[in-house]
Amino acid sequence: MRPIEARSVSTQVVEELRRNILSGALEPGEGLALRKIADQLGVSFIPVRDALKVLESEGLVVNPPGRGATVAPLDLDEFHSIYRVRRMLEPDLARRSVSSLNKRELDRLHQVAAELGRAERSMDDIYDDHRAFHLALIAPAASVWDTRILRLLWRASERYIRIGFRRLDPDPQEHDRRREAHQLLVEEFRKGDPAAAASALDVHLANNECMAHNALWGPRTGMRTAELR
Incomplete structure (x- = not known):
C-alpha cells in the first residue's frame, strides 16, 4: 500500500x-x-x-x-444480478444513442478500441479507458439518472471485472480478443441501425459476463458465450 x-x-x-x-x-x-x-x-x-x-x-x-x-467475498448471485440489470439498461441506451454518434466520434472510439487491445496493457491499465469507451457509446441517450445508475453498476462490477480479466492477461490472444470485441461494437454502431447496436452491446455484455464468470468460478459452472445474430 x-x-x-x-x-x-x-x-x-x-x-x-x-x-x-x-x-x-x-x-x-x-x-x-x-x-x-x-x-x-x-x-x-x-x-x-x-x-x-x-x-x-x-x-x-x-x-x-x-x-x-x-x-467482502465474491458473490455469484450478486455478480449475475449486476449484469442482469446492465443488460436491461445499456442495450436500450445503445438503441437510442446510435443515431447521434457521428463519424468522427466513431473513428475516435475505433482507435480507443485498438488501444484497449495493446499487448503491454493489463486490465488494470485499461479499466478507466474501457469504462469511458462504453459510456461514450451510449452518452447521447443517457440522462443524468441513467449515468448515475450506470456508474453505480459499474462500481459494483468493477472488482469482478478487474480480478477476473486480470487472470486472462497472460494469454496473448486475450489482448487481440479485447481489441476485436470493442472494434466490432464500433462497426455495429456505424450501421446506424438501433436494433443492431442494441443487439451488439447485449452480446458484448453477455460474453463479458461469461468470461469473467469462468475466470472467477471456473468452467464447471460456466456459461456459453453469445453470438451476434
Missing part, C-alpha cells in the same frame, strides 16, 4: 483501501486489522475505522458486530 499524505486523511484512506479491494490486492475474505492497516498507511486507526464503515456501505467490506472486518 502507498503511504497516506496529510491532506484529507479519511478520504485518502477510503480511496486507498477501495483501490486495493477493487484491484484484488486485498483478496476476497482477507482480514482487515485496524492497527495493521493504520501502520501500513502511516495514519491513526480512527480514519481506518471510519473508512471501513464507508466501504461496508458500498458492499466491499463485511464488518459484523463483535467480529473483525474482512474484504
Whole structure:
C-alpha cells in the first residue's frame, strides 16, 4: 500500500483501501486489522475505522458486530444480478444513442478500441479507458439518472471485472480478443441501425459476463458465450 499524505486523511484512506479491494490486492475474505492497516498507511486507526464503515456501505467490506472486518467475498448471485440489470439498461441506451454518434466520434472510439487491445496493457491499465469507451457509446441517450445508475453498476462490477480479466492477461490472444470485441461494437454502431447496436452491446455484455464468470468460478459452472445474430 502507498503511504497516506496529510491532506484529507479519511478520504485518502477510503480511496486507498477501495483501490486495493477493487484491484484484488486485498483478496476476497482477507482480514482487515485496524492497527495493521493504520501502520501500513502511516495514519491513526480512527480514519481506518471510519473508512471501513464507508466501504461496508458500498458492499466491499463485511464488518459484523463483535467480529473483525474482512474484504467482502465474491458473490455469484450478486455478480449475475449486476449484469442482469446492465443488460436491461445499456442495450436500450445503445438503441437510442446510435443515431447521434457521428463519424468522427466513431473513428475516435475505433482507435480507443485498438488501444484497449495493446499487448503491454493489463486490465488494470485499461479499466478507466474501457469504462469511458462504453459510456461514450451510449452518452447521447443517457440522462443524468441513467449515468448515475450506470456508474453505480459499474462500481459494483468493477472488482469482478478487474480480478477476473486480470487472470486472462497472460494469454496473448486475450489482448487481440479485447481489441476485436470493442472494434466490432464500433462497426455495429456505424450501421446506424438501433436494433443492431442494441443487439451488439447485449452480446458484448453477455460474453463479458461469461468470461469473467469462468475466470472467477471456473468452467464447471460456466456459461456459453453469445453470438451476434
